[in-house]
Amino acid sequence: MELGLDVREVDSHSVVDVKGEIDVYTAPKLREKLIELVSDGSYDIVVNLEGVEFLDSTGLGVLVGALKRVKAHDGSLSLVCTQDKILKIFKITGLTKVFPIHGSVEEAAGA
Amino acid sequence: MATVELEIPSRSVYVAVVRLALASLARDAGLDEERVDDLRIAVSEACADALPVHLAEADTSQVCVRWTEHPDRLEIEVEGRSSLLQGDGEGVRPRRDLDDSAEDHASLSAALLRSLVDECTVVERSEGGTRTRLTIRR
Numbered sequence: 001m002e003l004g005l006d007v008r009e010v011d012s013h014s015v016v017d018v019k020g021e022i023d024v025y026t027a028p029k030l031r032e033k034l035i036e037l038v039s040d041g042s043y044d045i046v047v048n049l050e051g052v053e054f055l056d057s058t059g060l061g062v063l064v065g066a067l068k069r070v071k072a073h074d075g076s077l078s079l080v081c082t083q084d085k086i087l088k089i090f091k092i093t094g095l096t097k098v099f100p101i102h103g104s105v106e107e108a109a110g111a
Numbered sequence: 112m113a114t115v116e117l118e119i120p121s122r123s124v125y126v127a128v129v130r131l132a133l134a135s136l137a138r139d140a141g142l143d144e145e146r147v148d149d150l151r152i153a154v155s156e157a158c159a160d161a162l163p164v165h166l167a168e169a170d171t172s173q174v175c176v177r178w179t180e181h182p183d184r185l186e187i188e189v190e191g192r193s194s195l196l197q198g199d200g201e202g203v204r205p206r207r208d209l210d211d212s213a214e215d216h217a218s219l220s221a222a223l224l225r226s227l228v229d230e231c232t233v234v235e236r237s238e239g240g241t242r243t244r245l246t247i248r249r
Contacts (some may be wrong), residue, residue, distance in 0.1 A: 001124070001127045021127065023123075023126055023127065023130075023155055023159070023160065024126055024155070024158075024159035025123035025124045025126060025127065035214070043121065045149075051140040054130075054151065054152075054155075055152075056152050056155040056156055056220075056223070057156055057216060057219040057223055058159060059185075059222040060219050061215065061216040061219060064215065064219075085145075085148050089152070089223065092222055092223055092226045092227070093219050093222045093223065094222070095219075
């Protein structure tokens with residue numbers, strides 16, 4: 001099972017396009033990528049979840065950890081998600097109050 | 112009463128196999144796609160929790176997943192060694208002895224399990240390890 005992770009720059013934000021399933025097996029790859037970005041000085045990050053087919057608490061934990069890292073540098077981490085089944089996970093866990101969630105990458109990077 | 116048993120090596124890569132198999136069984140049992148999605152997440156939470164946290168190279172332990180169709184409910188039991196969750200009766204919750212980071216993760220996992228299935232219990236097995244039981248009413 002592969003997790004696709006592509007990084008691009010949009011309006012001085014690092015956008016991570018995630019594709020595939022984020023679970024206990026693949027979440028460490030996402031964690032490594034986000035840690036790498038912060039280590040390289042990217043403190044304003046957008047994680048695009050539009051290509052994500054599955055997300056569980058291990059994936060949520062990675063996103064929360066990354067948010068703490070960028071906040072330590074006065075940075076930001078926002079999400080792009082319009083899929084009901086993924087949004088539901090954020091609602092159940094109360095994380096809609098923690099992450100800014102946008103309908104498009106452009107909206108997230110411009111916020 | 113149909114029963115299906117799956118045994119996977121205690122490695123995270125195999126959790127996706129369990130999700131795939133149980134989603135297929137759930138569709139066959141008549142659950143709609145939204146409830147199948149809920150079940151996939153709940154199964155993933157239970158299996159991830161059952162994996163040993165620090166896996167030795169030579170570890171040969173297995174995680175056993177048992178699917179049972181009853182007339183009024185579907186039951187999924189995951190036997191392994193739960194590291195994050197505990198609880199029966201009052202509902203599933205984080206274990207008491209976790210560090211801050213593990214407790215944060217356990218809280219998210221417990222919230223998902225309490226919401227996505229009708230009942231979730233984690234009990235100690237007399238032979239060692241834990242049994243997590245997920246119940247979905249039909």
